[in-house]
Amino acid sequence: MIVNKIDRKNYDCIIIGGGGAGLRAAYTLAKSNHKVAVVSKVYPSRSHTCAAQGGINAAVGNAGQHKDDWRFHMYDTVMGSDFLGDQKAIEYMCKEAPDAILELERMGMPFSRDDNGRIYQRSFGGQTVNYGGEIAKRTCAVADRTGHALLHTLYQQCLSLNVNFYSEWFAIDLVRAANGHVVGVVAMDLETSALQFMKSHFTVLATGGAGRIFKSSTNAYTCTGDGLAMAYRLDLPLQDMEMWQFHPTGIFGVGILVSEGTRGEGGYLVNGDNERFMPSYAPHFKDLACRDFVSRCSMIEIREGRGCGPNKDHVGLQLSHLPKAVFKEKLPGITELSRVYANIDPMVDPIPVVPTCHYMMGGIPTNKDAEVVDYNLGSGDQVVPGLYACGEVANVSVHGANRLGANSLLDLVIFGRSAGQSIKDKLDQGVADVPVSDDDVHQAIQRFFEFESNHNSGAAKSVSELRVMMQEIMQNDFGVFRTEISMKTGLEKLKQLDDQIRECQLVDKSKSFNTARVELLELDNLMKVAISTAKSAVYRTESRGAHSREDYQSRNDDSWHCHTIDKIKMDPVKRPVDMSPEIVDAIPLRERAQ
Numbered sequence: 001m002i003v004n005k006i007d008r009k010n011y012d013c014i015i016i017g018g019g020g021a022g023l024r025a026a027y028t029l030a031k032s033n034h035k036v037a038v039v040s041k042v043y044p045s046r047s048h049t050c051a052a053q054g055g056i057n058a059a060v061g062n063a064g065q066h067k068d069d070w071r072f073h074m075y076d077t078v079m080g081s082d083f084l085g086d087q088k089a090i091e092y093m094c095k096e097a098p099d100a101i102l103e104l105e106r107m108g109m110p111f112s113r114d115d116n117g118r119i120y121q122r123s124f125g126g127q128t129v130n131y132g133g134e135i136a137k138r139t140c141a142v143a144d145r146t147g148h149a150l151l152h153t154l155y156q157q158c159l160s161l162n163v164n165f166y167s168e169w170f171a172i173d174l175v176r177a178a179n180g181h182v183v184g185v186v187a188m189d190l191e192t193s194a195l196q197f198m199k200s201h202f203t204v205l206a207t208g209g210a211g212r213i214f215k216s217s218t219n220a221y222t223c224t225g226d227g228l229a230m231a232y233r234l235d236l237p238l239q240d241m242e243m244w245q246f247h248p249t250g251i252f253g254v255g256i257l258v259s260e261g262t263r264g265e266g267g268y269l270v271n272g273d274n275e276r277f278m279p280s281y282a283p284h285f286k287d288l289a290c291r292d293f294v295s296r297c298s299m300i301e302i303r304e305g306r307g308c309g310p311n312k313d314h315v316g317l318q319l320s321h322l323p324k325a326v327f328k329e330k331l332p333g334i335t336e337l338s339r340v341y342a343n344i345d346p347m348v349d350p351i352p353v354v355p356t357c358h359y360m361m362g363g364i365p366t367n368k369d370a371e372v373v374d375y376n377l378g379s380g381d382q383v384v385p386g387l388y389a390c391g392e393v394a395n396v397s398v399h400g401a402n403r404l405g406a407n408s409l410l411d412l413v414i415f416g417r418s419a420g421q422s423i424k425d426k427l428d429q430g431v432a433d434v435p436v437s438d439d440d441v442h443q444a445i446q447r448f449f450e451f452e453s454n455h456n457s458g459a460a461k462s463v464s465e466l467r468v469m470m471q472e473i474m475q476n477d478f479g480v481f482r483t484e485i486s487m488k489t490g491l492e493k494l495k496q497l498d499d500q501i502r503e504c505q506l507v508d509k510s511k512s513f514n515t516a517r518v519e520l521l522e523l524d525n526l527m528k529v530a531i532s533t534a535k536s537a538v539y540r541t542e543s544r545g546a547h548s549r550e551d552y553q554s555r556n557d558d559s560w561h562c563h564t565i566d567k568i569k570m571d572p573v574k575r576p577v578d579m580s581p582e583i584v585d586a587i588p589l590r591e592r593a594q
């Protein structure tokens with residue numbers, strides 16, 4: 001039996017993902033001398049966290065005319081989420097944020113500084129003081145390379161604590177024992193294609209997002225939703241998968257992000273008549289309204305014929321009025337990106353931008369200790385023993401229907417730490433070994449060997465053809481504006497494409513760094529995420545946050561103030577939103593002001 005030939009290793013904890021979330025979890029565990037390994041399909045410092053530009057939120061209170069407070073941060077996050085965020089988790093994240101920033105500073109993260117030497121803070125979308133009052137400056141930044149600095153800081157700390165890194169290893173599927181415990185993962189060494197069963201008391205999914213389901217995306221090519229698909233295949237739930245954030249300022253034609261920090265520094269959007277259009281839609285927040293709202297306004301300008309360029313198919317991001325020093329000190333990265341990818345100098349001309357898929361608010365439901373939670377109608381929430389999730393793959397849920405800019409890096413460090421801490425506590429108390437049978441391991445590699453041994457005739461479509469077809473469906477039928485007819489047609493087409501993946505033939509069987517094999521496995525994962533997104537989007541018959549339906553244009557709290565739970569073999573169901581913060585009173589439902 002093939003299972004017998006697979007190498008095995010034992011760990012206290014396996015973390016799948018070497019981005020900000022995975023490394024923050026690893027840091028806590030390694031500090032307490034537990035045997036922890038991090039598996040990453042790319043070298044950890046190449047994870048998508050490295051691309052984060054604008055910053056990380058915390059009510060540190062170094063900038064702005066009015067003193068900031070974590071309660072204001074909580075209020076903004078709940079409002080930004082369009083009340084789909086769980087208030088206990090949001091309260092915890094916002095309260096812990098200032099300490100988390102100071103901890104990063106002590107680890108050596110080189111934050112930009114103000115004139116007094118304190119951590120520099122800029123404005124980002126949806127940030128206010130005094131519960132919806134003046135615009136706040138809450139985003140701590142390292143110029144416009146915050147993620148780069150965060151990831152390298154955490155990686156260096158992990159190296160100094162001797163974390164075991166499996167760099168360029170691809171996790172294929174989780175192993176679940178007969179008693180329901182998740183007991184590790186089967187992963188493949190990309191250099192040799194050798195498989196290994198990494199057995200562990202605890203497994204953490206920190207595999208990041210899946211923005212590559214869309215044709216135009218700011219996400220790295222590695223953001224293929226592998227962790228989501230691993231959980232989905234185990235019949236675990238995905239939550240709020242209809243909620244995808246479109247960032248208003250992806251460079252037109254290439255999708256590369258231009259940080260919201262540009263608008264935080266005073267930049268604004270213009271239409272084809274060179275008119276600043278946001279103040280007429282959002283008199284209070286103007287260009288710093290929430291991303292879902294700004295994206296819709298840009299799309300309305302384009303749809304109504306007021307776009308820029310010969311085809312009037314994008315808008316402009318005006319920065320040329322900003323002082324030269326701002327480009328040099330605060331926005332050096334985006335100045336370079338605009339020159340290389342848009343062929344313009346942002347000190348002279350507006351950057352051509354268009355709403356572009358950026359972030360997955362949905363994910364694997366967890367509690368605030370980052371334990372994965374299964375949900376069934378009738379029996380409610382149940383923790384999945386042995387399995388944790390943190391970072392973009394998880395849905396704890398702090399972002400609800402719309403994430404505030406610079407709250408994701410915060411989510412990584414807060415809930416990465418929660419995962420590490422909760423696992424440490426359990427390991428310290430002692431855990432019993434869970435027996436694993438060959439059959440359990442076999443389940444996790446079956447899919448892999450089916451692809452290996454597929455010998456269809458040449459009629460099947462190639463991986464790249466299927467991927468392009470999926471991305472076009474997602475872009476056209478599940479973009480900024482959605483409607484039932486096109487979504488239902490899109491879902492049917494996706495299901496057909498999913499069947500066609502089974503026909504895909506792996507022509508290249510070479511062992512060393514076989515990218516064709518990886519792309520096939522990734523496409524299979526992407527397709528699961530796309531289908532779950534489509535099912536959830538058809539299900540929610542209202543407009544909330546990023547989910548904007550032309551056939552149901554208003555928010556409907558009576559029927560839809562709830563999460564969407566989707567599992568591979570069933571139709572979506574509703575799960576209550578948590579409205580029970582532990583310290584302050586719950587923020588009651590109300591309309592979002594712009």
Ligand SMILES: Cc1cc2nc3c(=O)[nH]c(=O)nc-3n(C[C@H](O)[C@H](O)[C@H](O)COP(=O)(O)OP(=O)(O)OC[C@H]3O[C@@H](n4cnc5c(N)ncnc54)[C@H](O)[C@@H]3O)c2cc1C
Pocket residue numbers: 016017018019020021022039040041042043044047048049050051052053054055056057146147169170171172206207208209218219220222223226227257259358359390391392393405406407408409410412
């Ligand atoms: C361009 C851009 C700019 C952004 N700017 C900001 C910002 O300024 N502020 C902010 O708060 N947020 C920002 N975000 C969002 C934020 O950066 C991400 O949500 C966050 O970095 C995700 O971190 P993560 O640790 O969950 O995953 P990632 O950093 O994506 O890491 C995922 C890890 O999982 C590994 N992995 C995945 N699948 C497998 C597999 N099958 N086997 C083995 N390993 C696997 C990868 O190798 C990688 O190490 C930005 C996002 C983008 C795309």
